Amino acid sequence: MTLEAHAGVVPATAREPVLTLRGISKSFGAVQALTGVDMDILPGEVVGVVGDNGAGKSTLVKILAGVYPADSGEIRFQGKAVSIPSPAASRALGIATVFQDLALCDNLDVVSNLFLGREIGAFTLDEEQMEQRSWSLLRQLSAKIPSVRIAVASLSGGQRQTVAIARSLIGEPRVVILDEPTAALGVAQTAEVLNLIERLRERGLGVVLISHNMADVQAVADRVVVLRLGRNNGDFRVADVSYEDIIAAITGAADNAVTRRAHARTAEEGQLS
């Protein structure tokens, strides 16, 4: 075995998707929330998922987080077909989801929040070890947290988001899903969270970034997947697509550059396979 293979280093061209969705559909009674949605997430890639209100973004996140089962379709994780019947199953696979409400305990300090439900030590908590791991994790993320022993309630919005993201990494996931991580943040805090997302990519994680903010998506994502009325309506490399093209795909502006491009791409893929 070469040193490279041993270290798990894979050249970018040979990367296999860590997560693949094919034909995912989900309805709630008469409401068809998702219809035949496809998506691939590579390791070390940030994929922005955008779409108008009701496009199905949160429903997609909840299927991956094990909150709802899909009605039909296939989910593959690291090449294997999987089912995700519960949030515990999602975490056990290696999918970490940071929901918009963060679900932090305000009255507890940073360390307690990071290790909530996973306290180290057989019978007693090893506080020192947890504190050290907290610092090391936050350092790896270049996070700006003044102290790990202050209550989360006293942190800024960006710092709280950082703690929630750091907590999701404790279980050593392969994919991290962030639902609107910058929605409630100011300019400086948003920049901090975007930096954090870049750290996740450097660690080789696949990152799914749900966002209404096109500037954030264009700043940090490698690819953008557009959902419209519960269906795929575009999959673009961020470097190749303009703001106007993304907006047109979101709103469904008729026969435009986006849909033509999407059709050309589908045809091209059809020829290749």
Ligand SMILES: Nc1ncnc2c1ncn2[C@@H]1O[C@H](COP(=O)(O)OP(=O)(O)OP(=O)(O)O)[C@@H](O)[C@H]1O
């Ligand atoms: N639990 C539910 N019961 C019934 N309908 C639902 C449920 N969850 C979502 N829906 C419907 O499914 C569709 C997709 O909703 P979803 O929340 O996934 O959209 P979204 O893209 O996250 O929108 P937003 O940008 O407003 O958060 C909507 O029509 C919504 O009303």
Ligand SMILES: [Mg+2]
């Ligand atoms: Mg939503």
